[in-house]
Amino acid sequence: MGASKIKNMEEFAAKSGISRPTVSKYFNDPGSVRASTRERIEAALKKYDYRPNIYAMNQNRQLTKNIGVVVPYLADPFFAEIARTIERRCIAAGFWPTLFSSHGEQQLENDILDSLRRLKPAGVLLGPLGRASDRNEIEKFCRDVPTVLIDANIDGVGEAFVGLDNFHSIPLMVDYLCRTGEPPCFFEMPPLNPNANKRRDAYKQAMTDLGHEPQVIRVPGDTWDFEQIGFDGGLQVIDGQQNKTNTVLCSNDRLAIGFLAAAYERGIRVGHGKDCALRVAGHDDHPFSRFTCPSLTTVAQNYESISERSVETLLHLIRDGKRGGERIEILFEGKLVMRASA
Incomplete structure (x- = not known):
């Protein structure tokens, strides 16, 4: 544990005596390297207390593992629950979700879209403000980045919409x-x-x-x-x-x-x-x-189904790599919940 701090993956590979491509392969998918090699890498990680910069790794890829998640108002527990379930599904699929809230403000929503462009996400799940959104800005963003709209539909914008009927x-x-x-x-x-x-x-x-x-x-x-x-x-x-x-x-x-x-x-x-x-x-x-x-x-609303289908739809767009096809809308039915108030 007294070893000097490792600054990047190249230094880690040199110190651990393992090739840079093998180290990179491990960080992309630990199961893709042999068990003996995996043990050596993990022992070196512990020895040098090294953690890779995931965002830097993503930025160097042609296709990043970042997924942007944007909701209109995170203080609303409805959107917090939607974001929570989406986040879990993105992580399970091997992607790194980054969550943003536009807090009901058009300019902040536009600024978030600009920030997402710089992150070079593989795709974005966007819950737009809707009527308060700058439609031109959202249309321009959706042309640049594979985007699935959730909750609030803006007709003709994005590759798909997933929400409630x-x-x-x-x-x-x-x-x-x-x-x-x-x-x-x-x-x-x-x-x-x-x-x-x-x-x-x-x-x-x-x-x-x-x-x-x-x-x-x-x-x-x-x-x-x-x-x-x-x-x-x-x-x-x-x-x-x-x-x-x-x-x-x-x-x-x-x-x-x-x-x-x-x-x-x-x-x-x-x-x-x-x-x-x-x-x-x-x-x-x-x-x-x-x-x-x-x-x-x-x-x-079926939080689980809406979240699962929206992530599935976006991952299909990312992996298929084909854009500009017919826009799809996926609507889920609600379920009556009878309680004491009526």
Whole structure:
């Protein structure tokens, strides 16, 4: 352990008495070298306390092992869960994911794309801001780098989109609420990404198909602070008696969490019991939704399947090496999760 610090792979190869190509082969895939050679390399690693610069290795490859992962707002546990599952799948496939959050800011999203170009990633999984994105910048980036969009779809951009089928999940919830009580009004989230308007349109269509009049309630708000928007808007709705029904379908769970807090603030009991005055449902199966009071009825997105398919799709693009074909869209159905709130 008293040996001098090794600065690079060339020095390590010389010190350990193993050829540079063999050392490089080991770091790319330890199982690709003979067991006896692997033991010598690992003994030398321990002796010299050497760790290679993975990013430098990647930059010297024609095809790097870097994968960029970009989400619009990492403080949202929904995106944190998506990023977590994507990260695990990238690592299992032998790639090094680098995670970025654009925090709801267009300029930061553009800066992230510029940074990713310098990293020369093999591909990128991009959850764009959507309506707040600079479409021209994203289109230009996607022409340069194999890119699969997740969560928010921008029509015609990237090689593929993987996400939820809102026109299945929202009608699924509307049908359930209509069968079990009064038809719901729709408490709409700010249209920060394309999912907002798709869910509203899906609600209106589902209500019309069932012979009910849609009632959309839109409250002010243009930030990602959905819980606060749900709370403030919920107080407005309750105090102003804006809802013509005792059932409220929120366009995402974070809005619903805020709405539940507003109902509690006004002393309104939420649930489907005889002593309850209001039913509240959400969408997404946010990681906290099972722990609200009452627990939130919602539609679950399949985090595992969306993450797995998005990584599979990107890896296929990387390994196939063919780009510019027909863009594909892969949509997953939601699953109704019945809990105490509705």
